[in-house]
Amino acid sequence: MKLLQALFFPPEQPGGVSSMIPYLQERFTPPRWEMDLFSIPKRVRMKGSGEVAFQTFDWKEYASSPIVQKYVQTYLDYVWWTKLRIDKSYDVIHSHHPIVGMAMKDVFPDVPVIQTVHSSYERELILNGRIQENGLEHRFLVSLYRELEQRTDRLLTVSHSFRNYLAPYVDRPQDITVIPNGYDEKRFKPVAHENEVAQLVTVCRLVPAKGLDILLRACAELKQKGLPFVLHLIGDGPSRTELENMAQSLGIYEETIFYGYTLHPEEFMPFFDIFVLPSRAEAFGSVFAEAALCCLALVGSEVGGIPEQIENGVNGLLVPPEDPASLALALEQLINDPDYRYTLARAASERAKSKYSLNRAVHELKKMYLEVKPG
Incomplete structure (x- = not known):
């Protein structure tokens, strides 16, 4: 099985993703498994272009916000970078950022995309004083959860508490799978x-x-x-x-x-x-x-x-x-x-x-990848 772990930040960046994803490759070994990592460099900015249309809401209701405009532009940049750099096919794509999951489904509509939501970006932005609660940016960001539920093939998160946090923003919270990070x-x-x-x-x-x-x-x-x-x-x-x-x-x-x-x-x-x-x-x-x-x-x-x-x-x-x-x-x-x-x-x-062993996480992920793989 050919797998792609699709990140937003490079894997050496600090955070929950970097604590696990780079260490998965040695556990997914050929010939049965092949795994690649993919992310967008910081230098790639303002490259993507075109119209953006979401299936579950109209993002242009929030377009007066510079933060929302930047988010949508970053989404276009990720699509552009993906089309430029990925020239092989995959059986399953596992995304670790909302922008990434939507971009991958745009570029590879027939490939199953699993989406893990690792943190509440909007909550952190509110606490860090970057956006206002219930403001344009907040409402835009929480709308993305239902969009991810609609467009990706499986929605995951890292704790039961965070699944409860997501529940008001999706249609089927009972279908969200909890797989905590694993550590080598x-x-x-x-x-x-x-x-x-x-x-x-x-x-x-x-x-x-x-x-x-x-x-x-x-x-x-x-x-x-x-x-x-x-x-x-x-x-x-x-x-x-x-x-x-x-x-x-x-x-x-x-x-x-x-x-x-x-x-x-x-x-x-x-x-x-x-x-x-x-x-x-x-x-x-x-x-x-x-x-x-x-x-x-x-x-x-x-x-x-x-x-x-x-x-x-x-x-x-x-x-x-x-x-x-x-x-x-x-x-x-x-x-x-x-x-x-x-x-x-x-x-x-x-x-x-x-x-929280890496072996436990690998076992659960392998089982899920086999479940969503076509055929």
Whole structure:
């Protein structure tokens, strides 16, 4: 079977897609399986042209928005790039971005297209202050879910929570399949270590949706209580300067290290003690599974797919979103009790190995590819 994994961003970009898709190829081996990866380079802009017509709504109702215009142009660019670069046929195409799924169905109308929706783009844009809730852009983006349901052959997502999120925007939510991301255990090598001062770490884009302002306020409370810690922020994004200024104003700049973007954070994540990310929205939260496989204690907010990974008090700690005081108390508990911290970390690692292994994901995907393949 000839398979195409169709991405939007190149696979080295951070995020849930990059945590799994590039590692699938070695599990889909010839002669029975052949797999290619495809994405659009950043340099390809304003190349596509022509009329765009969706089957389930008229996008021109939202055309006064520059963001919607850019989205539609990017869709045309992806169609143009696909026609230019792909000169072979495939039995099944698996898309990992709404633009990609629609473009692939345009170019290859007779090939089954499976669409995985990895995150709520519109929700993140709202939280990051880019668009207004119920504005033109929001209504356009949620309309795409029904369009994807209509045009693709199978709709997938990465958590039961996110399937519930999609339910109001599609006609058959019961048909959405949930397949969480899988992770290659060989990439994660826990390291036995004893840090005299607790090392806190998070890995994410530096944007408001990740709740890092809540984390900094919680750490300021830790410092006021005299608890020693170091906070490592791995990632980059538009909020970096604001967060650096906030760390200074809260008096925790000396305890906080801003790394910027790092390609393979899993290589040194095992040397930390606690992974913490108080997101405001998270379809799944791949980085929690990655941190668990590094044998770190987990602290996350009770939103989206995070509670599907963390059972509070069993393999990590959950806190309410937007609550620095509760987050500070959870971190204090783990800082003061290394034995409890290790117990949670070990339980998180075992759960991640059993529920989020790459072998499990590969098995489920192979079964689905065989189901949708013509003939």
